[in-house]
Amino acid sequence: MRLTENQRCVLAALRRAKRPLGAYELLERLRSQGFSAATQIYRALEPLLEHDLVHRIESVKGYVACSCPDDCQHAHMxxxxxxxxxxxxxxxxxxxxxxxxxxxxxxxxxxxxxxxxxxxxxxxxxxxxxxxx
Amino acid sequence: MRLTENQRCVLAALRRAKRPLGAYELLERLRSQGFSAATQIYRALEPLLEHDLVHRIESVKGYVACSCPDDCQHAHMxxxxxxxxxxxxxxxxxxxxxxxxxxxxxxxxxxxxxxxxxxxxxxxxxxxxxxxx
DNA sequence: AAAAGTACGTTATAACGTTACAAAATAATC
DNA sequence: GATTATTTTGTAACGTTATAACGTACTTTT
CATH class of the missing domain: 3.30.1490.190 (Ferric-uptake regulator, C-terminal dimerisarion domain)
Structure with missing residues (x-):
């Protein structure tokens, strides 16, 4: 999967984080890199979630980078x-x-x-x- | 557990429902019974959730009435x-x-x-x- | 280069949930 | 039974999370 610049930024931010981050939290952390609105975060998250590079943890309304090796099958996390x-x-x-x-x-x-x-x-x-x- | 009028209304509405209902959906259904704001719904839900008469389903952001018999222990639903x-x-x-x-x-x-x-x-x-x- | 598709930034708004405060109802005390 | 205390309530404003709508810029394909 080829990532766009924004997707790479969001994924990197989640990998740096030690805990699940909300979309608006991600936005704050990425303002310095040119992000300015929630939509950009959600747009970047969408394909990342789709391809299981990121997971959403419902009970904390937060997002985390997948910690699996790249070839992981992600059956049921x-x-x-x-x-x-x-x-x-x-x-x-x-x-x-x-x-x-x-x-x-x-x-x-x-x-x-x-x-x-x-x-x-x-x-x-x-x-x-x-x-x- | 003794229920207040509003709690009874919310619980009854959830029992009538065939699927998880959101708080604002509950509000719409209970307007005819005098409910007028979201906070009334959330306030009524709180103790119901506490006592496991109602559960929240995170992945659909909705609430459901517990279907267990009254003496159920609700270990891990x-x-x-x-x-x-x-x-x-x-x-x-x-x-x-x-x-x-x-x-x-x-x-x-x-x-x-x-x-x-x-x-x-x-x-x-x-x-x-x-x-x- | 024209057409088509994708990603982008901006703004606005929908959906979900909480806080604050005062009035009303209920229960407890005298 | 009157008075006080506690709980519940209605109203309103606010905060957080997520999406819709719009037009522009950039690729890719032809």
Missing amino acids: AFTVCESCGRHDEFATEEVEDMISASLEKTGFAPASTTIELHGACPDCARRVDRSR | AFTVCESCGRHDEFATEEVEDMISASLEKTGFAPASTTIELHGACPDCARRVDRSR
Whole structure:
């Protein structure tokens, strides 16, 4: 996939970020590079989302760069989001696939895309809380 | 849990609905019952969400009445949403729990709440598409 | 170079959600 | 039962997130 200049900017900004960024947050960070309106961000995001170079995390209304290697198949991504530090991670375990096929078998529902987001405490923050007690 | 009049109205409207409703959609439907501003809807939704009588489906920015029996424990709800008819269903299978505990074991992430939403074709719509081919 | 397509910037607006404040209703205390 | 306190309510303004509409500039193809 060939990226335009604006798409490269947005993707780079998301890769630099340590947590999901909102579109308007991206806009602020990219003003210095000539961006001036939300539409530009959303326009750049669209094909990035389409091609799975970026994912949207619904529960925080934010966008993250995909952390997979380039040839990743992106079957059904799942995310963890730490409530205390904002850190996010992707995971795609066997168990996610199991859950999805179970839904198909038990309810007859055929999923095309999924939103799987776990909120809680990342290992570091959990440890930190533990220590402070 | 004791409900106020407005909360009862909102809950009843969601129970009548066949698909997730947005807050402003709820407002339109409840104007005849005296509702006049979005804040009334959000205020009524808040405790309903808190007590799991209503769930929010992030990926469609909509609200649904909980379909569980009253004594349900609501551990980690998951939803299916049909892309073609909008119909939604709750499910809470063993496999969902397995997936969550797998995340804990493999990554050390301790989930407190989850957003699990499957988009695709419900059995009825899948059949309909099949027939039309 | 003309035509067609794509990406772009700008502005406006839609859709979703929150905050602030005062009036009304309900419950608690005397 | 009157008085006070608390909760719920209506109204209005505001904040955030996302899209629509428009015309221009730049490629690519022919």
